[in-house]
Amino acid sequence: MTDSLKRVSEQIDRGAVERVAKLARLELSDAELDEATTRLAGMMAHFADIDALDLDDVEPMTQPYELVNVLRDDVPLETLDHDEVLAAAPDASDGRFGVPPILGLDL
């Protein structure tokens, strides 16, 4: 394991896991946070096998084919039915999705 990876593994403590859960917008119980801390550290240690590879001159590959942006002609097409889409939402009114307050609260 390289120094950089060792440092990363050592940093996986309960506090780091809580930060990741917050980033992922996941409310986790204490038991889940404990489990995640153990598991994440274990998984990351396992992933050390690729850390030993010399990859400096290798280009990353994000998808099977080297696609560029795929654009179609700028003409209107049929879209989903507005009411049908809103009917699937937990809360909708006046033709819009409904959510609890966003502003004015201490987040």
Next chain:
Amino acid sequence: MSTFQSARSIAASVSTGESSAVDIVSEHLARIEEREEEVHAFNLVLHDEALQSAERVDERIAAGEHVGPLAGVPIALKDNLCTRGIPTTCSSNILDGWRPPYDATVVARLADAGAVFVGKTNLDEFAMGSSTENSAFGPTRNPLDTSRVPGGSSGGSAAAVAAGFSAMSLGSDTGGSIRQPAALCGVVGVKPTYGAVSRLGLIAFASSLDQIGPFTHDVADAALLLECMAGHDPGDSTSIPQSFPSLSESLDRGVAGLRIGRIVDLPSGADADVVASVDRAFEVLADAGAEIIDVTIPAFTYGLTAYYLIAPAEASSNLARYDGVRFGSRVEAADTNSMYMATRGEGFGPEVKRRIMLGTYALSAGYYDAYYGKALKVRRLMAQDFATAYESVDALVTPASPSVAFPFGSKTSDPLAMYLCDTYTIPSNLIGHPAMSVPFGAGENDLPIGVQVLAPAMGEPTMFAVAAELERSAGGNHV
């Protein structure tokens, strides 16, 4: 080996009026009635809808219409494929009650070909798992031995075909989720070339890896189903803008003159019965005139690590859309952010949370280069190694699953042990190549073994020629 009627035979007899679609569908619904409680292949059985569709097929045939190559064929759909107005859950509580406002392209294409949909099949939640034990609605049992798993994540679709609940089914394969359950349930399962089949309406897990593919009783049915659903779709920007090659002509081609590769540095870990079946597959192919050539793919061994960084990274991004706003369940809270956190905390199951956490961590500032960036470079090495191998061979043969179907609970306490199920299937997803599992021999407790055939991108004709040869020698092709 399956004894059920092939889809080709069903479509032929329904098209000529020799059998009625209603009778065919009723036979399948009767088998569901008989064994579904024990197997639990479905999240939803479309009993009345299927009979109505079958009636329409019979009416059109009586009126002299040409219905299509899947006339009256009962097909089951993995419950991560969108069906307009019909609940689609991904076996997750977070999509409880959601009815999609549109059909997946594959669903529309199969309906146009005359198929009759009999139900939505169970899966590991959001297709994350290799045993269907991660479903929020309870596991599916292997119809061949109900004390064992059917594999996953498309376990319900594999079980539906193996139990004769449907003549064919659709699954999705992100790291082996069609091929491994096909192997464990003794049916044929195909992951097509990335981009060969439209992903529009497939609920995304890892977008650069996901492909929809068939489960069938035999290789010829798989060719038929794939031909019906493949081809360019302007609604999927990763869909390959060219026509899909014909497969039916490949089935009787044989393997004479084909060069088939044996990967000598394949990661170990397959059980002895599986290794013996693969060895026998090479013997059979050599006897049929193929040249067996040893190749090396050094990056193969790093596939699992690359996959378990790339797939959770993409999943953590894709699953951000389940926030209690536009679809599915919501847990009410005082403000939007708390509502997101509570909805996701309650709606997702343990394995989905585990992968979202892993993916979010791997993508977070400071760790991106150490993990995700390296995984993407390994993916490139994998593509290069396969390209080199394909300079000297036309197809490759490996195990599909390291073992036959395993008992419930035997891998659930250790996620890494479960992840090892995907060792031999993952590389094809990383590089977008086609691969399929074909039943070939039996192992422990007479359970089926799947041999995997791999080919380069759009190399399905060669892949099907090899699979058909293996099937012939195993005595598995249907009338």
